[in-house]
Amino acid sequence: MEMRTTRLERRTGEDRTATVEALRARLRGMQQAVPERAAPVPLGLGEVVQGLRGGAAHSIESRSLALACLGAALPAGAWGAIVGMPDLGIEAARDLGVPIERIALVPHPGRAWFDVVASLAEAMPVVLAASPGRVAPTDAVRLAARLRQASSTLLVAGPWPGAATVVRSVRAEWQGLAAGDGRIAEGSLVVEASTSGAARVARVPLTGASPAVDGVGADELVA
Template identity: 40%
Template sequence: MASAERAWSGAGRITGPADVARVIAEVNAAGLGRDRTAALARSVATADDVALMGPDASRTLPVLPGLADLFPVGGLRRGSVITATGSTSLLMALIAPVVAAGSWAAVAGMPDFGVLAAITDYGIASERLALVPAPGPDWPTVVAALLDGFDLVVAATAGGPPADSVVRSLAARARQRGSVLIAASPWTGTDLTVELVARQWIGLGAGRGRLRLMHSSVASYGA
């Protein structure tokens, strides 16, 4: 790296106490800047070390065994933002094991979520599930507040995907709090997309019968 010597002349000349005080202030300011740079470098190094380590169960929320292969770490990585679309059943399947493990979940912007189905079909404990059916136009603030207190937050937005700046802000909040944010409507800039691509109902015969089983095909892909 090339270096340059400072020519102490004119404004840079030390001619009295005032000049000494000014130079000391400049040196102290430069030293403070180096300290901050060193602290940042230590933080980056620590983040790199964590990235090189294997999956940590404390840094993931559980998923159903049949869905584990869809996620790079075998579960919902804390601090991540995921898009999950195609079916409310998929969302319930993601929420169920998280709540069963003792965590708390919240759903915002889904007035037709289907609490009865969540409880009876997926065994989601209602006392660990918070619903905000209509968060209103200031929904990012509501979702950010939910990320502060819940391990898993599902959010749906109407009228198209939110601005990239909103997604980045919520992603930063999720990383800071160690929570997981699932977008139930198409968002851009998320870490992973999980989508129900096909389903088949079993049980109906030739115009009669009862639905007994549903086979679902789910795919995932990176941002």
């Protein structure tokens, strides 16, 4: 099954309103009503971040961790979106828990990045977007207001000014190897998260004795 690709262009005024309403109309027939709640945090990150607050943007400086957060953050039956990741691997996303059958994919938002993200956030509870690069503080403030109004969660794979939470993968650690020999007994990913300026560090267990988390190598998680 393939991710659905959605084409959104820069729109203003009535055109933008019509685009948002069309998205909402399509989604109403596909997703279930769910109560508002803080998005759960995957991969044991609950030690560090007590849920990803809705109505805000969160910076996750690892694409794999961001995908895992998207998969965990989506309420049951809800649709989400991924913006600005043309090279995204469908199988890798599925392995990280992303329900690909309920994802709208906008691989090339171009200069309309802010309009696309804002429009999707008004229609969907969680949007994951690759950082567009340098962001003007005024643009970040305007998008933050739209997120608050829609009570939507924005996960940015990369830096984001004024992010409510910043999550960084620091390094992977393995136990069981001796002088390069032997078998890996267990592993952990060292993660640092900052909320309201307070940084916390946790070791997130990796699955089994394999250097992977849900099918994704630890080197990818740290990258």
